[in-house]
Amino acid sequence: MTQAILQLQAIEKSFPGVKALDKASLNVYPGKVMALMGENGAGKSTLMKVLTGIYNLDAGQIVYQGKVRSFDGPRDSQTAGISIIHQELNLLPELTIAENIFLGREITSRFGRILWDEMNAQAAALLSRLSVSHTPQTRVGSLSLGEQQMVEIAKAISFDSKVIIMDEPTDALTDIETQSLFKVINELRDQGCGIVYISHRMQEIFTICDAVTVLRDGGFIHECAISDIDEDQLIERMVGRKLADQYPRIAITHQGSRLAVKQLSGPGVANVSFNLNQGEILGFSGLMGAGRTELMKMIFGAEAKTQGQLSLNGCDINISSPQQALTAGIAYISEDRKGDGLLLDLSVKENMSICALAKLSSGLQLRHNDEMAEVDRFIDAFNIKTPSRDARIGNLSGGNQQKVSIAKGLMTLPQVLILDEPTRGVDVGAKKEIYDLINRFKAQGMSIILVSSDMPELLGMSDRILVMHQGQISGEFDAAKANQETILACAVGKTLHKDIA
Incomplete structure (x- = not known):
């Protein structure tokens, strides 16, 4: 490979009772995408926070553009040409998209007056580059979690940086939004930008990255070209053992309907009806803004419905608050932890x-x-x-x-467990642990709704899959017969399809 533009060499960092980094190292090359892989707690985010000056290192050194450097904080590292998209969003919901993108570096005249037209025009160009349809004047608090993630990405690339760190950038994005991001990553790579890509989605790593660095327990384990390693080998480097059967779906004989949703409507949801069986994992797919999360929050009583009825075990139930849902036996795990x-x-x-x-x-x-x-x-x-x-x-x-x-x-x-993007930000080893635990409760008769933008997860764990488009059910598939293409066709509204097993 070419000479690294950035080197983190034998970095150490400790917190009270925890050694988070133990001689962790990373090389970033111009015009290359370096995957940074490791289990949760392996030190990936901590290493990036050391790099950008959020944490001070205890030992080791940072070499940037051939010089030993240290940064006093994110603003200092941004000025030097290093930007980071954090896993947790750092946006102000009451401000507009443009105001968030240019916060603290507003475009002004020589008299200090903000040039709103110019700032909005530049924000609009960034949004267009990412295929985001909202205007720069849209208030960020009105956006979905995935749309806010795209604003965070637009903010990072607006710095025109030499190194960009992307920490779980696609966790809240659907496949189409992810493809828009990949297009921008390819443009940045062609311009000579060095990119650090942190993700637990294996398919993405082998699609977009040129090389990979693995951390385990805070220490450096391995670096190689992505072409020199396969998925099983990468997982073994990450977790320190072989990991078989990533999506361990178990077959259960369903014993009748557990939850019936009838003609449910409300903001973002229109006349949705479906049945969830006892001991079933029912997957929900759809693009950003399709109404999946709104539907789940209505079932849980966290958002008001305008019409519709719920039945649990054959009995009508009236749920208007999360407390009532929990009492009835319905639990909801939000996508926004x-x-x-x-x-x-x-x-x-x-x-x-x-x-x-x-x-x-x-x-x-x-x-x-x-x-x-x-x-x-x-x-x-x-x-x-x-x-x-x-x-x-x-x-x-x-x-x-x-x-x-x-x-x-x-x-x-609960009798019904609603999981909205349950493995967002979770490593491959931890995902397997979560799936095994879900299967244990499924085998005991718990009914589970799985909302996921991770297509392999949805296809691998669901018994049936419902697809939403513009607030309605646009397709139903037996998971064993479904594939990514047919689900995506329903998600974009190209066809209405029902596949009964």
């Missing part, structure tokens, strides 16, 4: 058990020993990397936070 799913200043234990307190109490008395035992059971089952159950959840990696979010729903022992 930071905004809706977790209380980041509380502990792992408090976050995990908060929805199950009624089941862990006798009268008004919380059974603390039972609470701690249940929390420890899920920490062990999900292999959650945390110093203790009392650790602040905001200090955990994004993937480990996601595991806690899923465990929170499972701890309520």
Whole structure:
């Protein structure tokens, strides 16, 4: 390969009780996309925060453009030509898209007056480059999570940087939005930009990356050209063992309808009806804005419906709040763990058990020993990397936070579990652990709705798949007969299809 534009050499970083980086190294080459791979907690995000000056390193050095450098923070590294798209969004919801993209570096006249027309024009060009249809004047708080991710990406590429770090950039994106991003990545590569690409989606790594670096337990494991390694070898480097059967779907004999949704309508949803069987995983596919999350929130009582009826085990139920849903036996795990799913200043234990307190109490008395035992059971089952159950959840990696979010729903022992993008930001080894646990509850008769933009996950774990387009069901498939092309055709509204097994 050519001479590296950026080298992180033997980086060490410790926090109280945890050594996050132990001689971690990374090379970034101009005109190349370097995948940075590793399990949750392997040190990938920490290494990027050391690079951009968010954390100070304890040992090692950063060599950028042939010189040893250190940065005082993200603004300093951006000025030097290094930009980062963080896994967790850093946008101000009350500001417009253009205001977020140019925050702190607004385009002004020589008299200090903001040149709104010029700023909006440049923002519009960035949005067009990413195939985003919204205007620059759109308020960010009105966008979906995936659309906000595209704004974050537009903001990063607006710096015209020499190195761009993309930390899980496609987690909230559907296949079409991902292809738009890949087009931009190819343009940046052709312009000589060095790109660090962090993702747990294996298919993306082998599609867009030129080389790969693997971290494990905070240390450097391996670097090679992507053409010199296959998926099984890469997984083995990441987890330190062979990992078979990534999507372990189990066959269950369904025992009748568990949840019936009849003519449900509301903002973003129009006359949706479907049945969910006992012991079934029902997948939901669709493009960004198709109405999947809105539908799930209506079922859970987190968003108001204008019409429609729900039935659970053959009995009509009236749900107008999440508390009523939980009491009825319906749990929902949000796609936005930071905004809706977790209380980041509380502990792992408090976050995990908060929805199950009624089941862990006798009268008004919380059974603390039972609470701690249940929390420890899920920490062990999900292999959650945390110093203790009392650790602040905001200090955990994004993937480990996601595991806690899923465990929170499972701890309520629901009859219906709604998982909205459950493996967002979760590594391949942790995904397998989550799938195995889901299968365990499925075998016990739990009914599961799986909303996912990860097509291999959807096809690999679902028994049936429903596709949404513009707030309606546009297709139904038996998962064993479905494929990516037919699902995508329904998602874009090209055809209406029902495939009954």
